[in-house]
Amino acid sequence: MSTEPSALRRDPRHIVVMGVSGSGKSSVGLALSQRIGLRYRDGDDLHPARNVEKMRNGQPLTDDDRWPWLDLCGQALRDASEGLILGCSALRRVYRDRLRHTSGHADLAFVYLTGPESLLQSRMQARTAHYMPPALLQSQLQTLEVPDGDENAITISIDQPVMAMVDQIVALLHLSGPPGADGKGR
Numbered sequence: 001m002s003t004e005p006s007a008l009r010r011d012p013r014h015i016v017v018m019g020v021s022g023s024g025k026s027s028v029g030l031a032l033s034q035r036i037g038l039r040y041r042d043g044d045d046l047h048p049a050r051n052v053e054k055m056r057n058g059q060p061l062t063d064d065d066r067w068p069w070l071d072l073c074g075q076a077l078r079d080a081s082e083g084l085i086l087g088c089s090a091l092r093r094v095y096r097d098r099l100r101h102t103s104g105h106a107d108l109a110f111v112y113l114t115g116p117e118s119l120l121q122s123r124m125q126a127r128t129a130h131y132m133p134p135a136l137l138q139s140q141l142q143t144l145e146v147p148d149g150d151e152n153a154i155t156i157s158i159d160q161p162v163m164a165m166v167d168q169i170v171a172l173l174h175l176s177g178p179p180g181a182d183g184k185g186r
């Protein structure tokens with residue numbers, strides 16, 4: 001499944017890969033980065049230590065926990081003059097508004113990864129050495145607000161191989177490859 005709003009900006013250079021824990025933000029963001037030659041950063045690496053500790057202990061983050069982290073995510077986007085793919089859950093509309101505001105990119109592109117709870121759960125359970133306990137998936141799903149039609153977002157199903165997801169993202173956002181990949185540069 002994939003959807004394309006009508007007025008989507010072509011070939012955006014500031015892209016947020018969003019969705020609940022275990023939806024594949026890191027896997028897809030990295031693979032997309034390699035495909036199009038745009039840097040990837042993982043929002044997980046920007047969480048203050050106390051947020052990571054909270055999640056590790058099985059406690060969902062609150063809005064107040066997330067604001068400072070979202071501002072670091074927004075600043076990372078703002079500072080990336082060459083462009084950036086950022087993996088960031090961005091679960092609520094107000095969080096995405098905050099990213100749009102802090103990054104200075106009102107037209108930030110969002111790639112929303114979605115799939116059935118059973119698949120998310122099994123992917124989280126299969127994952128080793130990650131601080132996020134699968135038990136927190138419920139609260140992630142409760143917090144999630146699916147992007148609205150005016151949010152410059154595409155929706156990609158996680159029920160397919162990562163490379164197929166990347167193909168869809170490249171096609172829907174009309175993304176160009178690394179400079180020189182088509183013989184013309186960007």
Ligand SMILES: Nc1ncnc2c1ncn2[C@@H]1O[C@H](COP(=O)(O)OP(=O)(O)OP(=O)(O)O)[C@@H](O)[C@H]1O
Nearest residue numbers: 021022023024025026027123127132158160161162
């Ligand atoms: N399309 C896919 N097909 C099969 N396995 C996948 C796919 N996408 C991700 N995975 C696997 O599912 C697990 C979760 O993926 P990943 O860590 O990329 O998700 P995430 O959204 O970044 O999670 P978190 O926000 O919790 O860090 C990983 O073990 C990853 O290898």
Ligand SMILES: O=C(O)[C@H](O)[C@@H](O)[C@H](O)[C@H](O)CO
Nearest residue numbers: 020021022044061089090132
């Ligand atoms: O907004 C949140 O609750 C967090 O960003 C989480 O989504 C985690 O960072 C991530 O899932 C770690 O695995």
